[in-house]
Amino acid sequence: MNTLFVINAAFNTGQIVATRGVFDLACENRDFVQFIQKSLNRHVKGDWGDLDEEDKQTNDQALKQDNRLLSAYNDDRFPKNGIATIWIITEADRSATTILFPDEY
Template identity: 55%
Template sequence: MHEHTTPRFPMGLPAITPAAEAALNAAGIHPLRLLARHIHGDWGALSAEDIAANELALLTGKRLLSSYTVSDNVKIWIITEADRSVTTILMPDEY
């Protein structure tokens, strides 16, 4: 995958749910680390179809999703809204 050195889209206001914050703290991962991956287009552990959907969303102004595995069986999602006003770090079951 091509690595981008600049953000690929505006993320808007960052937000994090308490459960996601606790999971990242337990895994020893700072939320900014995952936010940086997300805004630079490293979508994490997504299917080829979801990656293609994100690439299209960059062109068409749709919602963006990243998924990162932070520890055994613990996933964190990052979602940037279509209007790019907010980017939320959350657990998949909170969506």
């Protein structure tokens, strides 16, 4: 998998890591890597993806109060166990951002 990077982030991401499931699929599928990169760039700009309005508002508050941030992004091209979603979680202390499938939480 190529190195992921962010440009003009609205907050510090800390170390960017991926779970084994995400990493394995990224090693097999370049389109999935592009989806991850696009999703990560949305996350760091405060575009929380495919969350409901209440969860988006919670993230907006968490950004101001240095709490944990969670985004969800869907792409039906990459179903895993029937789920085509990745989550991106940035820890409250901004030490790390993890990219994972929901069933890996």
